[in-house]
Amino acid sequence: xxxYLTIGALAKKGSVxxxxxxxxxxxxxxxxxxxxxxxxxxxxxxxxxxxRFIKRAQALGFTLExxxxxxxxxxxxxxxxxxxxxxxxxxxxEERIADLVTMKKALARLVHACDVSSAGASCPIxxxxxxx
Amino acid sequence: xxxYLTIGALAKKGSVxxxxxxxxxxxxxxxxxxxxxxxxxxxxxxxxxxxRFIKRAQALGFTLExxxxxxxxxxxxxxxxxxxxxxxxxxxxEERIADLVTMKKALARLVHACDVSSAGASCPIxxxxxxx
DNA sequence: CTTGACTCTGTACTATGGTACGGAGTGTAC
DNA sequence: GTACACTCCGTACCATAGTACAGAGTCAAG
Numbered sequence: 605x606x607x608y609l610t611i612g613a614l615a616k617k618g619s620v621x622x623x624x625x626x627x628x629x630x631x632x633x634x635x636x637x638x639x640x641x642x643x644x645x646x647x648x649x650x651x652x653x654x655x656r657f658i659k660r661a662q663a664l665g666f667t668l669e670x671x672x673x674x675x676x677x678x679x680x681x682x683x684x685x686x687x688x689x690x691x692x693x694x695x696x697x698e699e700r701i702a703d704l705v706t707m708k709k710a711l712a713r714l715v716h717a718c719d720v721s722s723a724g725a726s727c728p729i730x731x732x733x734x735x736x
Numbered sequence: 737x738x739x740y741l742t743i744g745a746l747a748k749k750g751s752v753x754x755x756x757x758x759x760x761x762x763x764x765x766x767x768x769x770x771x772x773x774x775x776x777x778x779x780x781x782x783x784x785x786x787x788r789f790i791k792r793a794q795a796l797g798f799t800l801e802x803x804x805x806x807x808x809x810x811x812x813x814x815x816x817x818x819x820x821x822x823x824x825x826x827x828x829x830e831e832r833i834a835d836l837v838t839m840k841k842a843l844a845r846l847v848h849a850c851d852v853s854s855a856g857a858s859c860p861i862x863x864x865x866x867x868x
Numbered sequence: 869c870t871t872g873a874c875t876c877t878g879t880a881c882t883a884t885g886g887t888a889c890g891g892a893g894t895g896t897a898c
Numbered sequence: 899g900t901a902c903a904c905t906c907c908g909t910a911c912c913a914t915a916g917t918a919c920a921g922a923g924t925c926a927a928g
Contacts, residue, residue: 610925612874622875623917631915643924644875657865664846665839668915678866683859687850690861694843697836704833707797711826714796718819727815729822733789734810742895744904754905755887763885775894776905800885 608637608646618655625655633658633672664690665697740769740778750787757787765790765804796822797829 615622628634634654638646654675661671670689677686717728747754760766766786770778786807793803802821809818849860 610874611876621917624915626876627916639876640924642876653866660865662915663839664842665836674862674865678859678862681859681862683850683862686859686861687847690843690846690850694840694847697840697843701833701836701840704797704829704836707795708826708829708833710796711822711829714822715819715826718815718822727810727813727818729818730806730810730813730815733792733806734785742904743906753887756885758906759886771906772894774892774906794885 607649609649609651611645611647614647614651614655617652618659620655620659628655628658628668631668631672633668633675665693739781741781741783743777743779746779746783746787749784750791752787752791760787760790760800763800763804765800765807797825 609617611622611625615625618625625634629636634651636645637648637651657675657678658668658671661674662668666674666689670693674686674689676682677689714729714732717732721728741749743754743757747757750757757766761768766783768777769780769783789807789810790800790803793806794800798806798821802825806818806821808814809821846861846864849864853860
């Protein structure tokens with residue numbers, strides 16, 4: 605019994621859209637499986653693991669391009685490079701957090717300025733944004 | 737003496753690109769200034785303030801659509817709504833920070849797993865991503 | 869065979885915030 | 899007038915990660 609998955613079955617097991625599978629294939633993240641001319645794609649059941657790998661890596665902030673790199677390293681057992689990539693992403697995430705914290709503080713200051721300003725005064729948020 | 741700025745001068749004073757000014761105009765963030773048919777745009781000097789308002793609001797995480805709303809509120813002195821918008825953005829920024837912190841922790845765990853694993857073992861990052 | 873769910877294909881679209889472009893025209897200084 | 903920097907205009911493009919679509923074809927169950 606030659607067992608394969610249709611694209612819809614793969615998408616369902618991987619918790620993604622059919623269109624997403626097609627997209628990943630176009631992007632080279634998934635290989636074109638066996639497919640009769642004009643017929644349905646026949647995905648190996650192991651392909652589910654690969655889709656899940658992609659989604660897990662995405663959840664960690666990796667772009668699809670980066671994930672393609674990770675998938676290549678998986679095949680080559682390139683552990684040092686993988687660690688390098690993860691460390692770099694960690695740094696970027698930390699930097700983004702720092703940016704957002706700065707943003708948060710500025711916003712909190714603005715909201716607070718509104719809360720303490722008297723009813724007849726001009727809007728502190730607008731004034732600060734309009735300042736020169 | 738009727739003083740105006742050309743688009744290049746406005747862009748320079750606002751620290752943006754000429755194309756960006758045109759884009760903001762297309763988006764309705766800036767009004768079409770007086771302009772002879774087929775001639776150069778004549779921007780009032782005060783337009784610099786408006787461009788700076790936009791960039792400051794962007795720095796706080798507001799989208800251009802949201803900024804258009806803020807600009808409208810500036811004209812109407814809508815202080816309560818402005819505070820509402822800022823408070824909502826603050827909340828979104830806080831949520832995004834929380835997401836990133838989760839991401840950071842997971843990445844740090846992965847990098848650490850690499851650091852403590854023995855040289856001959858399989859790559860912990862790949863294993864975790866490939867896990868089922 | 870019929871039916872209905874699923875699939876294919878390649879192009880276009882979404883959202884965001886820009887950025888580029890080419891040929892023609894404008895405006896200013898010399 | 900000449901030269902050169904700047905501007906116009908409308909369309910297309912960039913990056914990311916999908917998502918949509920229409921008409922035709924496939925596949926499996928009844």
